[in-house]
Amino acid sequence: MKTSGLAELEAVLAVARHRSFRAAANELSVSKSALSHAVGALEARIGVRLFNRTTRSVSLSEAGAQFVSTVAPALSTIHAALDQAGSFRDTPSGTLRINTSVGAARQAMPVFIAYLQRYPEMKVDIVTEGRLIDIVVEGFDAGIRLMETVPQDMIAVPFGDRQRFAVVGSPTYFERHKPPRTPADLTAHQCIRSRMPSGSIYQWEFERHGETMRIDGAGAITLNDASLMLAAARAGLGLAYLSEWDVRGDLEAGTLVRVLEDWTPPFDGLCLYYPGRRHVPAGLRALIEMIREYADANSARAAGKRKRRVQPARGTRR
Template structure:
């Protein structure tokens, strides 16, 4: 290797591996796919080894590429942290804060935290990524994540906000009038339940608890969805019983289109947490976002900030 790769080349390489796509990596980097492809051919030529397997439909790392990206990832994150540390001496937060959470949490944050943050810190850009699955925020390059407390990895620093969450079982008045009201979780076996498919492809089993007694029910029914807001809508249409975050059903309940059942089996649980790794520098932009969450926390209704799906 006569000429060392540039930092831009290496950062572009890691972006391609992260996205498994020249096009998406190019969009992130603000380059054209042809320019990015040319950079990678130059990188491979300088290193004297093929790093990427390319087809017309996909791109993946070779064994050498896998080994390189495994070492590059931590090094580039440390470099980012070193550069972010300099922000402490600037006039205010700047840069981009990347947060992974669910789409329903993002919609709630758009009501309050996001407008307040962007108004106060115009030099910071928020990159909010909705993802139904629980990702490794360090490996995937996020500054922080937002999930239910029980889903936060134990080695993370967690900042609770928004109060407790609650999931409730709901059905339309017409459905209850026709099929009757379940009085215990076991009664659900005789009902049409609207099931939830998790991002992993597995069907979610409904979880109940009352006075220390825990019951998990593998419900059945003719309809399966992968979105709790759609589940509430289907239940309001009389298609069955749904198990959803309380705030998703609130409007339907106020309108009289849904009623809660099995309420004494649906206790509150720990709510949302913003979490981040404690072993690296916390960007000033992320610290500022945490401050905004704490500032408006008392103004938020706990039921308005539940996660998008149970135990996700």
């Protein structure tokens, strides 16, 4: 029997991941018809139907499920061998697939821009979604998430500074409402509620002097996107609970006012994470090194700011 090519195997695995020929074709940057032809050719060659197809759904057949479970790790080993051989190149090349959230992607964009400028033969495919996935099963090289959400069997590389949340409202909102002094005061306020990818409502988390609180505030609007929550807060619809990174510009401009700052301590921020049980591709190694450079530069800038703040004023105060 003629041996099938890697492209056909990649096609089958992509369809198996997405349960969709269209989504798999988008991932592989090929037409849907070309992908369907590749899968059909492989099925004809081995004489077995790998997928059950209807006009509305695609699912693995019993033979297809067994085929994928055998081929996926073997193909991963082949890719690792190719990456390892390619690591002897002077300049990394290939494609990195990164899974992350929208907010994390926005924060990481300066690094990705610099990365592509430094390594023009690399491509980066960034997929954003709220839910936390298994990056190995879904075919990603790495992910970027908050450190606390990363699975323990992954290698994590800290990405940027520690982060904090901020409770913010517009000046017009505070013209009508007295600012809260403690989290318990939020029961008298309109809160812009946040819906998690799971469908549950996120409870605002607070901590001070060892005391912790979770608040599920009432409000007229519930959203699942930080930029929409920001717009609602600017419009005076209520208080929003967002990351400092999201609200920094508004706080500096005075379009939003922060409250309860002493109740939102810092926590570990973003990290890039990847599986440690296989060879790390040259392109991913290069990205890891750039992230470490970025983190070191941020730390140096932060140390410089702290040093300038503690310097005594010149002259004698009268």
